[in-house]
Amino acid sequence: MLTKFCDFIDKIVMRTGSVVGWLIIPLCLLVAYDVSLRYLLNSPTVWAWDINVQFLGALVAIGGSYTLLQDGHVGVDVVTTLLSRRKRIVVEMVTSVFLFLGSGVLLWSGLEQAALSVKTLEVSETFFAPPLYPLKILIAFGFLLLFLEGIAKFLRNWMALKEGEEKKP
Secondary structure (H helix, E strand, C coil): CHHHHHHHHHHHHHHHHHHHHCCHHHHHHHHHHHHHHHHHCCCCCCCHHHHHHHHHHHHHHHHHHHHHHCCCCCCCHHHHCCCCHHHHHHHHHHHHHHHHHHHHHHHHHHHHHHHHHHHHCCECCCCCCCECHHHHHHHHHHHHHHHHHHHHHHHHHHHHHHHHHHHCC
């Protein structure tokens, strides 16, 4: 049952990350377009910066959970490589408390910010003034995915520890 829950979370994070990851292409094209207009034709766009912020915000918001799923976050392996597999798992489980605290606070704050943004139909204070509430909802969703992926990783580590204990005579 726990394995199915973890697999379900992984599947959501994988699909969401795969879809949002494609935003890097229009982001790069948009930056190239804006830079070309600004420096070659001396005619910068009014809207490109705002759209860049939206795309990059989506990439970062969803990218945290996707990177956790892929084991891509930076870690200090100097000490943990010297430990047995079991001890590495214990260290991961203990340090996951920081992930839960950090992502929990960010999720709580993100939900509050998203709710306020939706309530007021918040827009950017720039000349182009795109709506900000879709991005703020996506950021809160990204923190939720990060929190859930952290739980899935913690549960997998817990199951691995339990499995190791069951193998002992």
